Amino acid sequence: MSLSRPDRDAALSPGLCQSAEGAAGAVRGRADAEAADLPRDAPSAGIADGTGPVLIGQAAHPLPPMPQGALDILAPMHLVLDATGHVSHAGPTMQKLRPDVPMAGQRFLELFELSRPRAVDSMAALLASAGIKLHLRLRDAPRTALKAVLAPLLPDEAGRAGAVVTFSFGISILDGIQTYTLHSGDFAPTDLTIEMLYLIEAKTLAMEASRTLNLRLQGAKIAAEEQAFTDTLTGLKNRRALDHVLARLIRTGQDFSLMHLDLDWFKQVNDGHGHAAGDYVLQHVARLMLDETRAGDTVARIGGDEFVLLFHNLTKRSRIEEIAARLLARLEQPVTFEGAVCRISCSMGTTLSSAYDAPRADQMLADADAALYASKHSGRGRHSFHVPPPG
Amino acid sequence: MMHGLINRSLQCFLRDTYGAALWGDVVAAADLPVAEFEAMLTYEDALTFRVLDAAEARLAKSRATLLEDLGTYLVSHPHNEGLRRLLRFAGVGYEDFLHSLDELPDRTRLAVSDLDLPQMELRQLSGNRYRITCSAHPPGFAHVLVGILRAMADDxxxxxxxxxxGHHQQEEVIEVTLVESAFAEGRAFDLGARAG
Incomplete structure (x- = not known):
């Protein structure tokens, strides 16, 4: 900590800018004496032209002179300029920006380059920018960007005024902290910089935690989708669900029949009336198949226009023929979608679990598929049973 | 409801200190519905206490010791460097840190708006003696705080x-004697270390 101690400023020096070199005399003299008549005597250099904010000396009750150490405590990032535009004193934190070269004695505009306002090349122009936000950079590396505000000091007898400039890193605080290894003691206790750094870190941590959670939830969502059993378009079971049910039926030794159903002329619906019509037809077909089967049966969509129906505890051929005939009759009724009449049919092939000594899922699916293709080859729009090989 | 951050801290403490197998045992013994707590969700209070019960039984430690160890872990384990840093923002010296406890719940809410820490109050009894009173909700919080205070003193x-x-109605009381504020070197705290 390099804050000024009161004992260093034991004698309340009359001027802010009084320095050991005695340069202060040029800056301002007896403040008390002058304060009262300042407004009338104010020079024209923009100090008291009435356009800026309330300036020092214009207040109804001017501040009493402060000891030099006061500003070091209140605004450790400040510079005091004399009337010639030279630094007469640097606040302790300000000096930390250039630890090897004293700022005092250097010309302010040679230390800093102003980017806003731009055309500032003299002390007079600097004084004219009193009260507005200054954007500036140190001219040599590291060329840290800073914000600043300037307030003129009381002018001397010759009407020449110095100024106090206070600085902050503004939004570049993170760079500033890293570049200059500053500590909390380098900021005034009322300065919110430390709180801001705290908030940045705290929010970063909280954000990381949220991000981790989001990533895990996203992973879980993908896993859930992979484990889903429903075909999202039709609401029927999907291939994965079919495999589960089929495996369970075989495992528990239940009788059932497996029907493979493939739509005929569906490609013509898609090509002729568009995919929206195709989707509509698929949904219509799905409803119809649910209507024509019992609640305990399984209806799954396993491909674009391919379906598998499992009739639980049913292996009676005549009964299955009836169901197939009804399905066919209803499927062949035209469906109207947005004025377009869509006509389809279907081919079916069925195999019975009772036809096997030890039924296997892949075998039964392949046999039903073969029966389906037999239906296709014999003219479509019909149903066939799988014919087990003799013996 | 208990904030997930608290449950997650407890989980990480048990896992980092005693290993994944112990955490697995605790999950089973406490009959948790999840294998891991999420820091940004909330959970039924009862789950936290089931975890504590299970951990105490497995480790044959008292609730007070376990919670104090948790507090120490929160500050001193390398996994929690972020939290240690947030606490160090409180001030330049340990005394500053003690005085910042009053505003710890507010600071915490700035970071995580739904994480409510018990209100803490510091009273200076004499030059170097302090009394911290904190609400006993959740119960045992003061033991965690003792662990934090001890680890921060080292820091x-x-x-x-x-x-x-001990307890006093709905409050728990901790007494602190600051023997020497600059006893050892302490750990460095560089404001910009994590920034950017």
Whole structure:
């Protein structure tokens, strides 16, 4: 900590800018004496032209002179300029920006380059920018960007005024902290910089935690989708669900029949009336198949226009023929979608679990598929049973 | 409801200190519906206490010891460097840190708006003696705080004596004696270390 101690400023020096070199005399003299008549005597250099904010000396009750150490405590990032535009004193934190070269004695505009306002090349122009936000950079590396505000000091007898400039890193605080290894003691206790750094870190941590959670939830969502059993378009079971049910039926030794159903002329619906019509037809077909089967049966969509129906505890051929005939009759009724009449049919092939000594899922699916293709080859729009090989 | 951050801290403490197998045992013994707590969700209070019960039984430690170890872990384990840093923002010295406890719940809410820490109050009894009173919700919080205070003393290089002085109605009381504030070197705290 390099804050000024009161004992260093034991004698309340009359001027802010009084320095050991005695340069202060040029800056301002007896403040008390002058304060009262300042407004009338104010020079024209923009100090008291009435356009800026309330300036020092214009207040109804001017501040009493402060000891030099006061500003070091209140605004450790400040510079005091004399009337010639030279630094007469640097606040302790300000000096930390250039630890090897004293700022005092250097010309302010040679230390800093102003980017806003731009055309500032003299002390007079600097004084004219009193009260507005200054954007500036140190001219040599590291060329840290800073914000600043300037307030003129009381002018001397010759009407020449110095100024106090206070600085902050503004939004570049993170760079500033890293570049200059500053500590909390380098900021005034009322300065919110430390709180801001705290908030940045705290929010970063909280954000990381949220991000981790989001990533895990996203992973879980993908896993859930992979484990889903429903075909999202039709609401029927999907291939994965079919495999589960089929495996369970075989495992528990239940009788059932497996029907493979493939739509005929569906490609013509898609090509002729568009995919929206195709989707509509698929949904219509799905409803119809649910209507024509019992609640305990399984209806799954396993491909674009391919379906598998499992009739639980049913292996009676005549009964299955009836169901197939009804399905066919209803499927062949035209469906109207947005004025377009869509006509389809279907081919079916069925195999019975009772036809096997030890039924296997892949075998039964392949046999039903073969029966389906037999239906296709014999003219479509019909149903066939799988014919087990003799013996 | 208990904030997930608290449950997650407890989980990480048990796992980092005693291993994944112990955490697995605790999950089973506490009959948790999840294998891991999420920091940014909330959970039924009862789950936290089931975890504590299970961990105490497995480790044959008292609730007070377990919670104090948790507090120490929160500050001193390398996994929690972020939290240690947030606490160090409180001030330049250990005394500053003690005085910042009053505003710890507010600071916490700035970071995580739905994480409510018990209100803490510091009273200076004499030059170097302090009494911290904190609400007993959740119960045992003061034991965690003792662990934090002890670890932060090491962090600042301060020499302190801490005493959990027991319950008083709905409050728990900790007595702190700051023997020496600059007893050891302490750990460095560079404001910009994590920034950017």
């Amino acid at each position: 600042y290089g301060a020499l302190v004596m801490l005493d959990h002085a």
